[in-house]
Each structure stands twice: as structure tokens, then as C-alpha cells.
Amino acid sequence: MAEKKYVYSFKEATAAKLGKDILGGKGAGLAEMTKAGINIPPGFTVTTEACTLYYDSGKAIPDFVWDDIVAHIHQVEKDVNKEFGGKNPLLVSVRSGARQSMPGMMDTILNLGLNDETVKNIAIASGNERFAYDSFRRFILMYTNIAKGHPRTEMDKMLDQIKEENGYKLDTEVTTEQLKGLVAKYKEYYKNVFGEEFPTDPYVQLKEAVAAVFRSWDNPRANVYRQMNGIPYEWGTAVNVQTMVFGNMGEDCGTGVAFSRNPSTGEKKIYAEFLPNAQGEDVVAGVRTPLHIEELEARMPDVYKQFMETITSMEQYFRDMQDMEYTIEHGKLYFLQTRNGKRTARAALKIACDLVDEGLIDEKEACMRVEPKQLNDLLHPTFDAADLKKHTPIVTGLPASPGAGTGYIVFTAEEAKEKHDKGIKVILCRTETSPEDIIGMVNAEAIITSRGGMTSHAAVVARAMGRCCTAGCGGAHIDEEKRTVTINGKVYTDKDILSVNGNTGDVYEGSIKMIDADLGGDFGRMMDWADKYRRLKIRANCNTPLDADNAHKFGAEGIGLCRTERMFFAEDRILNMRSMILSDTLEQRVAALERIRPYQVDDFYKMYMSSPKDLVCIRLLDPPLHEFLPTIYETEKIAEIAEKLGVTVEKVKEKIISVEQANPMMGFRGVRLCVAYPEIYRMQASAIIQAALKASKDLGKDVEPEIMIPLCGELKEFKWAKDTVVKAVEEEMAKQGKKLKYHVGTMIEIPRACLQAGNIAKEAEFFSFGTNDLTQLTMGFSRDDSGQFLPNYYERKIYEFDPFQTVDQAGVGELVKIAVERGRATRPDITVGVCGETGGDPASIMFYDRVGLDYVSCSPFRVPLARLAAAQAAIAREREAAKK
């Protein structure tokens, strides 16, 4: 093991071309800067592999790694002609640096190497005793807090006490003598807490600090950040040990950060700050306000010139916008790190497009430069920033669905529709929403609920239709009976206007100016490039013509999933559905279904008319029947249903009990409904064809229906349902004397279906993976219940991602692969897509591209994201192939 190298000087690293995986982002940047001839303080990188080794060794740095670190310290001593713990003392910084930037999530220790002796030497060397003791004080504080993991509260109090006793406002007012006293107090405190002296040996300090940075990879905020950003725990962090340079040694010193372009707007202009006579920490801590970079030009014009040239050259070198840290020590400019800068969605697009125009990158590289998830920020109307500044939120809920909206308060779906029809904009306020509120949600600018989380009905439906929504807004007491919203004691009624920011969850009083989403310009160019390079087709999951409009606006190439049952919950329709369920005989059931038919024909007709160019895949009835009935305890609703349908309450109750499911997800639903009651699919299939024939006539071109049978697990089962569908379709076409081309396929959402895909493909013309159900069944936990235990799984690092958002490649993914292979072996031209939640997730899209799916289908508002992610997948695949 000892033969492998775990420590590289920046120069060695440059030569070894190790890249971010081994060196971390910061280490790789330092290596690259060295290569580009930028002036950086000497130092070395302890690799990410050393981090893994540290954890594997039971949280200990193996001796051979430590020996190499010591050797590298000696090399640095030679390079800078200083001594670690000596007369002309070498001080170092110890910083984390993961593969992917995790700003502020992990730990950094500065000024390492100070002790009672070296502090004096620093004082002499720098000619600034106050600086030396302030640095020592800071070091003891950081070491205690970070390397030893002890809270800084008491030590902060000691400083505050001095300031208080002396009436100081700023840290800088504290005198050198007072700082010396503080250093003594800190050391005493350290001894009390740990029962040992503060370590004077710089090597002891260093070993502890390196270990602390490794440990910080596992701290709670790092774990949360990783989960949110999909960074695997296995990666680990590298550690960079670098000679300290000081920006706080006088007026010819300073520090700051610089972006090579504007990170908010993307404008091509260096965006930098300068803080004279200060250390980087002061900038980050916000203790002092930095000056505009022109101040540097005024004070040190030569340094300024070098600064600007270096930044420009670094951007040219890295061919991307750079985020750099710099320090000026006695008029000498050092860059401490550079990295590709974080940027807003808008800036990301502009920079990528500009870099193409500047000839620095090509279109494919431009596609790789934008994080697909960022695009979401650009698809919704937003508040005008200037006007927004004039308002303060009155209450904040969960940011359940992005966008912004302003309008009058309404309390019911009917009211929302009524006012909307009159041209009045409204905000729907409900304690929580139910399927019956959908019509209200469609007609509202925004939705506020006082209960429910990010996956509540309101949140899920709002996201799907792109409506702005703040959910679980507990501070807003919504009384639907009294028709009031009470916030902080103030009562709002339907005469009041509210504004909602779905990106933040904030609610404002009164109206705020809005800006529409701009899908042209840089956004349009990027989408064109994505379309040019992607292989996967992108469809959308749409349940209503409104969804379909959005989907086409965002560039969807078809509808991958239209759930027929979503159309069943409106009040006038659900009664017929209930009447169907309560039927005793086939005749009664058929009669009730015939009453539903006109609605279905109308719904489907509108879907076809709204997607004149594309395929529309309609899924036949899927949910268990009990979803259309109240629960046995809702006695009022039961009484109402009994009355409306002219049956006894007992009968309704009996039916409710008889359709109850112990595990609804695995219950009497999907194709099973067809096996028991083929008349349901018969009506639906016939309604689809009726609608398609009508639409074909009105469009002047033939519609080509795709009919999807959900939840199949066996060829004979699919065949039974397909035969039912085909018979109904053929009969309807014969009746109308006109033939249409149509396709019958199935959702693949049961593990058995994946294994039996070779058989099922004998009859099925297409497969569409339903990854929600497939994930539930493959992993054995339901989405509704897993919230009770998955947080523990994330905490223990058993699972790191939500498998309902990002496909679980090791389990679900293998079944998907098996199904694709077996399906294609039987029917080489079978169309295979995915229509579950993961169809709109970039990492999953990457996987689906690789396993050779034909398309992914996602919610309309994810279509742009999916287009870009598909392009990135194809480009990445191409690059890998080129490498081999």
C-alpha cells in the first residue's frame, strides 16, 4: 500500500495530471495555476484517496501518508526559505477541497505553525506585533473550534468582554497587549477543556488539522449539502496545505475575491472586490465591507494591471468564468485559488453562449456548462426585482412550486373559476387541497395552503401544472367557513390582494409587478443546441390540454403519459364513477360507463387538438376504485352519495368495505380492473377512438392513438386486456367506417414485467417504465411510508439519494436494463420510454440514455431540463467513446 502516492506538491500534481477526482477541485485548480505560471504560494495536496484511507483506517492517518506530508513540508521550507516552527517561521493554511465545490460546508484552518516562539519571530519578520498576536489568537480559536471540535462560544465571549470593558466597537481597536492577554486566556481555557497544554509543536498541529478536514467531510452540514446536490459520500475530500501569505500586514497589503465575469447577469466584465490590509477571513465573515476593485487601481496601479491580466488569462486558460481568491503581501500579488465560478441560471446561459461566440468553446461544450436543474428558475414568471425590494413578506411557507403570482383571495374552486372567467386574478387559499380543487388551482395565479408538505396534493399538482404554490404555511390561519385568512393577527378577506413567491414560499400583502419568463435569447439558443446533440426524445406527462400547451411551449415532442383518471374527480363526473362502482350488474355498470363516455371523448378530443403534431399516449384507468369513494368514517359524504344515487347508506358502506385495500399500491388496480371488469377499458378504448376520429377530421390529418395498459406483469394478462381494447377499437372504427393506425402497449412497473418483458413484447408495441411503482416494488418501500424511515437511511449513509427522484441504478436500473434487452430481443423496433418521476431527473436521464431508451417523459415544466440533460448524456457518451 505504501507504494501508492497520497501527497503531491502543486508542481508534482501538475506533472502527474491527476485531475479533480484525486486532487479535489481546489488542488486541481492550484496545479493548473502552477502550470499556467500564476504566482501562487507553494504547498501540496493530500489526495481524496488519502481521505478514504483515513476513514478505512478507523479515522487515522496512516504513518506512510504522514511521513510523506512531513517530507513535503520540508520541501516547502526549502522553496520559501522558511522553517516550520523556526526562526523565520513558515505558517500554512490547511483547507478542504472536494471534487465538486461545496462552499462553506467543510473546514479551513489558517496560520498553522504559530506558537509562543514563532509568534515572536513573525512579529519581528512582519514588523507588526499586533498582527502576529491577532493571528495567533485566531489560530488558537480555529484550532480549538475546528481541529478539536469544541464550540467557540466561550472564547468569543472573552474577546467581547475586552471590547465591552474598554468601550471598543471594532476588533481592530483591541490593543497588542490586550491580544497577548487574550492569547494567554485562550490557552488556559484550552488546558481546562482538554486537560493538556495547547500544542506548541507545529507538526502536532498539522496532523490534527489534516485529520479535522478529513472529518469535516462527514459533518452534518456537508452531509445535507451532498444530499441536496447528489454528491456521493465515497468521494471524500482532499486537503491542501499551502504557505500563508498575509494581506493584513500593512497598507501595501490586501485581499479579495474576483469573478472573471458577472456571476448574476453573466456580463463580460471582471467583477471583483478589494479589502486593503485584511485577511480573507474578514471578507467571508462580513466584518468589514470590501471596496470596489477600482480602489486597487488607485492604490497600486501595477498590481492592478497584473491582477486584471492574470484573471483574463486564467479565464482563457480554463475557458470558463473563474472565481478566484487573491492576497497582496507587501505589494506582491498571490492567487490562492481559482475555480469555475458559481452563477445564476441566466448568467450560466449568457456565459455559455458568449464563450461560444468568443470561440473559446464549441456548442457541445456550451451544453455541458449549464446545470439542467437551473433552467427551472427561468420557466416561471417572477417578481420585478426593483418592485419586490419595496415589499416585506408577511408570512412564509414551504416553496412548494416555483413562480410568482398576485391576485385577490378566494376560498373555493368555484369562486376561483368564476372570478377568473371575469378576468380577475385570484390566489386560492385552502387549509389543504383535494382532487376536487383542481379546477380552482387551474384558475388561480397561486395557491396557499396552511397544511401539507412538499409532497402534499397541492404541491404535487401545482408543480405538475406549473402553478406557483406555497404549502404548509402554518403562519396563515385559513378559515374557509368564515372566509378569512389571518396572518399575525391581521385579517384578510376576498377584498384583499396577496402576492406569492413560490421560489421562496414568501407571501406579501398587495400586488407586486411581474416579469414574464423569457424562453428566447440565450435560452432559445441553448435549447436549439441541446436538440441538435441529444439522442433521447423528450415527451411530457400531461393530464389536461393546459398541460399539453405548456409542454409544447417548452419543446416536448409528444405526450408520454395522459392519466385518464385525473379527469374523473370533477364533481359532475365522480358521481357517475361512483354509480359505476356501486353497480350490481354488468348492465348497470355499462350504463354508468356510458354516462362517463361523453366526458372522456371530450377530454381526449381536446388532448388530440392540443397536440396536433405529436403522439399522445393515453393510459387506461389505473387507481384502485376506493379512491373514488369516501372512507367508511366519512358518514356525511356517504349519506350524500346514497341520496344522490338513490341507494341505501348501508349499500354504500358495504361497497366501501368491499373495495378497501390493505396495501392500495399493490391492490385491485390497473389492468386488474380490466380483468375483472373489461367493460371499463372497453368504454375507454372506444372513447379514445371516437375522440381520435373526430380530431382527425377537424385537424385534416390522421391522429395515431397510443393506448397504454398499466400494471401488467404477464403476457396472458396483457393479451387479455389488449384483446379487450382492440375489439372495442375495431368495433368503433367499423361503426364509423374509418380506420386509424393505433398502438397498444404497456407500462412496465412491476419487477415481474421486467423479467417477462421478452414475452410481453410479443404483444406489446411499446413499453413505458413507470419508475414510481417500479421503485416501490423493487426496493420494497412505498413512497407514502418511506418518509418515516428514509431520513434515517440518509443519516446512516445507507441510501444517499431519494430513489423516487433519481433512479436507483443498482436495483431498479438493472431491471430496466433487463426489460429493455429482453423486449428488444423479441421485438427489435419496440418503442421504449419512461414516464415516471425520474424521467425528469438529469442523473436518471443520463442512465436512460445509456441503456438505450427511446424517450423520457416528464412534467411539462421539466421538459427544458430534460432536453439539456439528454444532450449532456449524449455528449458525455460520445466523449467517453472517443477516449477509448
Place this chain on the structure above:
Amino acid sequence: MAEKKYVYSFKEATAAKLGKDILGGKGAGLAEMTKAGINIPPGFTVTTEACTLYYDSGKAIPDFVWDDIVAHIHQVEKDVNKEFGGKNPLLVSVRSGARQSMPGMMDTILNLGLNDETVKNIAIASGNERFAYDSFRRFILMYTNIAKGHPRTEMDKMLDQIKEENGYKLDTEVTTEQLKGLVAKYKEYYKNVFGEEFPTDPYVQLKEAVAAVFRSWDNPRANVYRQMNGIPYEWGTAVNVQTMVFGNMGEDCGTGVAFSRNPSTGEKKIYAEFLPNAQGEDVVAGVRTPLHIEELEARMPDVYKQFMETITSMEQYFRDMQDMEYTIEHGKLYFLQTRNGKRTARAALKIACDLVDEGLIDEKEACMRVEPKQLNDLLHPTFDAADLKKHTPIVTGLPASPGAGTGYIVFTAEEAKEKHDKGIKVILCRTETSPEDIIGMVNAEAIITSRGGMTSHAAVVARAMGRCCTAGCGGAHIDEEKRTVTINGKVYTDKDILSVNGNTGDVYEGSIKMIDADLGGDFGRMMDWADKYRRLKIRANCNTPLDADNAHKFGAEGIGLCRTERMFFAEDRILNMRSMILSDTLEQRVAALERIRPYQVDDFYKMYMSSPKDLVCIRLLDPPLHEFLPTIYETEKIAEIAEKLGVTVEKVKEKIISVEQANPMMGFRGVRLCVAYPEIYRMQASAIIQAALKASKDLGKDVEPEIMIPLCGELKEFKWAKDTVVKAVEEEMAKQGKKLKYHVGTMIEIPRACLQAGNIAKEAEFFSFGTNDLTQLTMGFSRDDSGQFLPNYYERKIYEFDPFQTVDQAGVGELVKIAVERGRATRPDITVGVCGETGGDPASIMFYDRVGLDYVSCSPFRVPLARLAAAQAAIAREREAAKK
């Protein structure tokens, strides 16, 4: 296609050696008899493949098959020197004959070839006009009823009317003239119903009859029989067309059936009946009572001698007990069919053992001769047949669990235990049982419930513990408050004795004499042979020491599954469990768990003491926590719990809601409990070791615990739980200063676990397939809900077996195979078994043997079945290998 042969004369079939798969059982028997030189009426077999072809051709006999049938009729005409529809008319029977006997399930048509002309010729040829017209009448009736599928009611009425008008009691009293009139009436009726004349052309009759037999493969009673006996729909039936011989042409004629040994007892003595001057139909219909076979000896001693010799030779020839049909026509003996006779379990054992002793078969063949499922009949005490005859059932419920029991009525679990402890035998009577009744069920001779089906709690638990039970006995009104059982208006109390037959569901007044199960004798010999030839080990699923006693009595070689939670439901224990669930802090939870620990230690200790020689695999807590709490609507129970635990009702309600599961099967359970609350498994693991150490001491030998973690789907998850367990185990052993060898493994019950088996095996020392959950997840339907739709699946022939009883090889089976392969690839010596329901199913055991499992574990009462099924699997495998 036409080149393939679908019709074989019995002689051709003999030469072609086609076997039952193609010829059906009856056809193969006829071919064999031909080979053995037995006198059988000439004819031919239309193969099972023709049946498949018939269905594939849209229920039509293809022309080339029909042409061959006609050709074979011509051959028969030559052989017997008669003409089909001619002067010396050939009449034939048309009978079904599947691969496996399905007695009475399919159709038979006799006397085919009769019409107005041939009937006269038959009258002349037989010299018996009455016989000729009676045959014709019967033929019209059968043809109308069977070939044309029309109910026989009206035609039966016509005969009844004649008998009534003339005061006849027997059919034989009807005169020739009256029969002629009846023939005319029947034909008229036929014309009215079908709008066409009754067919006179024998070939038209034949074609229709062959098709009718094919169709009868798909009739409802055949479908039900196949389901019950696991016969695949694909097999189809053959059709046998055979020259009619007549046993009803005078006093030198007769018919009957014969068994070469006694089918009830297995006694080696020909068991036959004789009905002079009769046709087989009369025997079957029970119109006339057959005579003892000695009657034949008396009447026709030569025929008798030939009869006895043939039967004996046929048994020698087939090396098994034969069930034969014979007819004597004018003193000439014909055998119409022979087949291996159906027999009782006891007879099956005796015959197999005797045949070995007689040198006709070897031990392996003997093992193949007994249907494993039959053994169940022999494991339970039964009523003394003679005494039983003196009693009449007073009410009948569902035969929920086999066996017999007699005792005083009790109404509660406590009462049952109290009386049982005093040596009083009791019958537990409950409207339905709950987990809290288990102690009562243990102490009762039998259980009667007035509600619930074959899968109700009472039924499932009773079967598992081998207690006799009749469930859903609606005719018994059980009033637990008033402490009465009312049956047919008569009121029974705890002063009354009832007797229960669990094999039939019958309940009797008073006590009936009992006979214990005999596990020695032939049973013992067969089990010894099975043990000698099987490869699979057989373990048992046992939750209590009583179960373990039964398991060892029946020959189990270890305990494959001990469910710890089954021990938690007793009243004193469940309160501590509830207290644990209601805990707010780790400390409270640990305290509650410590109160449960002594029970667990005691339980486990008893399990170890009851299985001194074998491995005991204990599964850690599996069910979701809500199972230990009442539902939110059980306000009384909630109040009781709140009071007992000293918390508010609100708090109990809150907890109930918080542990509620949308899909309990896929919810917060199994290893997930450990990931969230490791203290639970920590206590259980430590209790297991405490118990094992104590038992080791008392037994004077080291117990080797197997600890099983349920519901894992991922290596890291298993590792987390294993680490928790190992730490607790090591701590306990360190505390007691004694080391034991122990094993930690997992249940494989999630599809992802099968795919990840290679990884999981890095840490798991054994796998045990939980086929119940694995089937639910792989097929996507829960056992609790599938009852709502699986009957439709059976009806449509989408699934033919209950996958929870017999493993679904195409889906679940493939995952099992994958898991075994991957697990063994990582850890070649990993122990792999199955502990789900299918572990006790013969067809599944065959599969598990083939995929290389080490053992199956089933309920104690299935152990003998499993031992025999495992032997059959091994022998079948060996024979196949020898063939290749």
C-alpha cells in the same frame, strides 16, 4: 403441419411409445394393455396435441385431422367386421383422457353411431329390441346434453312422465314401445331446440362428439379441478374412440370396475364389483347396486378366472395398483380401460411398501408413488370410524385446519388455559380470534369460529400449530357475553361437550372416540426412504416450543424461522411493547425494551431447549409498529392504553397516526426499524445470546445461534444492522466471559435484495428466501388484496395457481435463481434456504431442489410432506440426468 400424426390406433400407439403426454392417461393405458395382450375393443386415440390444435384453430378440428379420424374408423370397421352406420353397425364410445386422471370432470359419449336405421340392425344383431331403443334414447340424451351443451332437464322429465303415468319405479320397467315413443319425442324436442333434425349421419355425430370432448377440457368443473390439482391448462385432453361392447345384452353379459388392491386400506386383495346385464353408466349413476365379485365366479367361473388372472397380470405389468373397467358381452371379457388407481394416503403407503417387499419396485420408485400432500391426512388424530358413524353433525363450518377434537365449551383464552391446566379438554368457541387468543388456541383441542374464512387468523394460526379448527361456522351463533353457543335453536354452555372434525368442518354434540396419528409402520418406512434419497434439508417454521416439539416429532432438522414478534402479543407483553413505541426518548425506549428482555430471553431459552440438536434461526422484529397499537377508531382501547401507561389519550392518538402506514407491507418494518431504532435489535440480539449461553450450560453443549435480519435490500443496510447485532452479541459474551459461535444472515424478500445478493453476501452468512413478501413485491400484488381479483385471473386462465402457495417460477423463481447464483459467487459456502409458505409446497420444493437451495423450512405439519417431496425432487433429477 399435416405431416405430423394426430391420430393413432391403439396398436400404432403401442408401437410409437408415445406415453401419457401425447395419448393421455387412458390412451396410454389402452396402448399398454394392447401390448400386454389384453383383450380390449379396438379403437384409436386422437392426441392431446390435436386438442391444442383444436383451440388454436379457433375451436375447429382441422381437415387433415378429421380425415385421419375417418381413416381410422375405416380401419376399425375392418378389424371388427362392422360398418359405421351400416347393416352390422359399428357403435363407438368417445371418451376424454387427459395426461393425469380427472375423474368425472370431462365428458363421455356412448353408443355413437345409432340412428333410425342402425338401431333396427342393432335390435336384430343383439336380438334385444328393448336394449337397442334404450341405447338410442340414451345416446340422443347424451348427444344433446354433452355434444350440443343443452341441459337434460326437459328430456329427463319426459321419461319421468312415462314412469309416473304407468306407476313404474325403475327405468327397466319401461317397455320397448314406450322407449320407441320416447326416442321420437327426444328427436322432436331436439328439432325444436336446434331448428334442425337430429343428425343421422354417424360421421356428423362423431365430429361433433370429438369436438365436445375437446371443449369439455375447458368446462367449469374441469377448470376448478385443474386449479385444485395443479394441472396446467396447456396440457389439453386426448380423445379415445373405441368400439362399443355391451354388458346389457342379456344374462351372459355384465360390467363392473375392479381395483387390483384395496384402494382404502391398500390390502393386497382384488377389490371388484359386478353388475350383471348392465352398462357401465348404470354403475356410475348409482341406479343399480353392484354385486360382490364372487357373484361373477358363481355365474361365469371361466370368465372369473380369466378376469382374476388378467388383473393380476396387469398389476405385474404396470407395477402399480390398477383401477380397471371391464365389460362382458355374451360371455366374452373385455377390459375397457386401466389406470393407476386413486387411493387413500394409508393405502398409498401400504401399497408402495408392499410393492417394494414383493420386489416389484425399488425404494426410490416407492417414494414416487405417494402424493406428498396426502401425508397431511395421517398427521392428526382422527375420530374412530365406528364411533363416528353413531353421530350426526349438528352444524358444519369450513374445514380450516385438519384433525379432530372433543372437549367442553370455553369462550375465552384464559378459561381455556385454566381448564386445560386442570386436565380438562376444551373446545374454544369465538366469533373470530385475534392474536390475543393464541394462548387459548394452544390449550384447546379444537377451535370453532362463527366468522372468517380459510385464511382468517384462526385458520392460519390453527394450521400452523396443527390444531383442529372449523372456521366461519355461521350456523353456530356464539355469544361471548352470554357465554352460549346456539345451534339450530338449541343452546349450549360450558357444561356441554362438542366434537369437531377439522377435515370436514363438521361439529357434533357430545364426545367421540379418538385415534392417535400413527407415524410408525409404513409411514415410518417411507420417511426413512425419503430421508435416504433427498438432498434438501428440511427445517420447520416454529414460533413456540410447542411448534418445535411437533417439528421434531415430524422429522425437522432445525428451525428455519422463529418469528420473535409472535411472542409479543400476549397481554402482559404487548403493554411493554406499546410503552416502547410511545417513548419519546432513547432512554425511555431502552427502559421499555429492558422490561421486554426477560420474556425474550425466556422464550429463546425454551426454543433452544426444545431443539437441542438443531440450529434455530431467530428472526429479529419484523412487523410495522402500528400492528401493536389499536386503530385510531378504537377509542375504548386507546383510553385503556393511555390509562395503563399513564399518558394522555391525545398522545396515544398522535402516536397511532404517526406510525400509520399507507401500504403496511412496504412500510416502516423489518430492518428499517433497526436503522431508525437500533436499540430494538440490540436488545433482541443480546437476549438471544443470553438465552443461548444459558441453554448451552444446561444442555452441556454449545448452542450455535442464527440471527436473521429481515427485509434487507442493500449491503450497507444489512451491514448497519449486522454491526448493531454483532456489537450487542460481543458485549453480552464479554460480560458473561463465554464465547459462542453464531451466524448473522438475512431474509431475501425484496427484489432488490435478489439483484444485490452478490454484495449482500459479502457480509451475510446465510440467506433465507421469504417467498411471501418476495412474491408480493415481484408480482406487485399484496396477499391481502389479491383475493379481490385473483379469482378473475384464474377464470381467464391468466394465472392458474396461487403464487403464494406455489412459487411463480417465471418471475419470483428467476429472482431466486439470480440471488442464489450471485450469493454463491461471492461466498461459495453461504447457506441458502427458503422459509416462506412455498417452502411446504411439493411443486415449489421440486424447484428449490433444482436451483440448489440447501434447505426448505415449512410449518411443522408440512415437514413429512416436504421430506417426501424433496426425495421425489432428487429422484426425478437423477432420472432426468440418467436419460441424458
